[in-house]
Amino acid sequence: RKEVEQDPGPFNVPEGATVAFNCTYSNSASQSFFWYRQDCRKEPKLLMSVYSSGNEDGRFTAQLNRASQYISLLIRDSKLSDSATYLCVVNGADSWGKLQFGAGTQVVVTP
Amino acid sequence: EADIYQTPRYLVIGTGKKITLECSQTMGHDKMYWYQQDPGMELHLIHYSYGVNSTEKGDLSSESTVSRIRTEHFPLTLESARPSHTSQYLCASSGSALGGLNTGELFFGEGSRLTVL
Numbered sequence: 001r002k003e004v005e006q007d008p009g010p011f012n013v014p015e016g017a018t019v020a021f022n023c024t025y026s027n028s029a030s031q032s033f034f035w036y037r038q039d040c041r042k043e044p045k046l047l048m049s050v051y052s053s054g055n056e057d058g059r060f061t062a063q064l065n066r067a068s069q070y071i072s073l074l075i076r077d078s079k080l081s082d083s084a085t086y087l088c089v090v091n092g093a094d095s096w097g098k099l100q101f102g103a104g105t106q107v108v109v110t111p
Numbered sequence: 112e113a114d115i116y117q118t119p120r121y122l123v124i125g126t127g128k129k130i131t132l133e134c135s136q137t138m139g140h141d142k143m144y145w146y147q148q149d150p151g152m153e154l155h156l157i158h159y160s161y162g163v164n165s166t167e168k169g170d171l172s173s174e175s176t177v178s179r180i181r182t183e184h185f186p187l188t189l190e191s192a193r194p195s196h197t198s199q200y201l202c203a204s205s206g207s208a209l210g211g212l213n214t215g216e217l218f219f220g221e222g223s224r225l226t227v228l
Contacts, residue, residue, distance in 0.1 A: 034216070043201055043219035044154070087154070099217065101146075103153035 001026055004090050004102035011107045013078045020074040021105045023088030032091035033064055033071050037084045038104065044087055047073075078109045114138050117202050117220035124192055125228050132187045132223045134202030143185040144217070145169070145177060146201040154201065160185060192227040199224045 033050035088102035115136040156169030
């Protein structure tokens with residue numbers, strides 16, 4: 001079983017709509033969680049960290065559910081520029097904290 | 112923008128050649144990483160480094176080797192390139208975990224796209 005699992009999609013979303021997707025992780029001792037965004041043939045970039053109480057950054061909302069070991073990302077009022085692959089990233093529990101990347105969820109926002 | 116640079120961006124080379132992919136960062140980060148990613152596929156960690164003179168193999172076995180003689184420099188070398196090495200190689204760095212916000216943020220270079228004929 002992979003340490004971080006994501007629905008690969010694609011999620012086809014009309015412009016202006018809301019889309020949400022989850023990511024599950026297997027290591028219950030994981031401490032830090034992130035969403036990265038990767039555009040086609042580009043490098044990944046940090047979108048937002050995920051805090052225990054949930055957090056919002058503009059149109060993006062991230063939630064953490066430790067009991068069920070998943071994190072979620074919700075995008076409101078989708079823009080064409082939101083089309084990308086969203087990578088779920090989990091920091092391991094060891095002192096070094098090696099990051100584990102999910103395979104990504106592809107989102108395609110259509111006009 | 113992140114201050115991490117990779118060269119070459121694109122390389123087409125014949126089988127059996129030795130290649131070195133360069134990665135440099137000017138942020139003073141202690142941790143550096145090499146990931147391999149095929150088109151449309153997930154990232155695989157192939158090497159990482161805690162700091163100078165420290166290198167470790169990642170989750171995906173790789174025939175490449177790395178060195179960390181200086182904090183800012185983390186080159187990856189393939190002694191004898193093969194077609195199976197064709198892929199994109201992404202270098203990244205991160206600062207020490209200080210307990211602050213965004214701990215563990217990775218800054219990626221733009222990648223080196225390698226094609227071995």
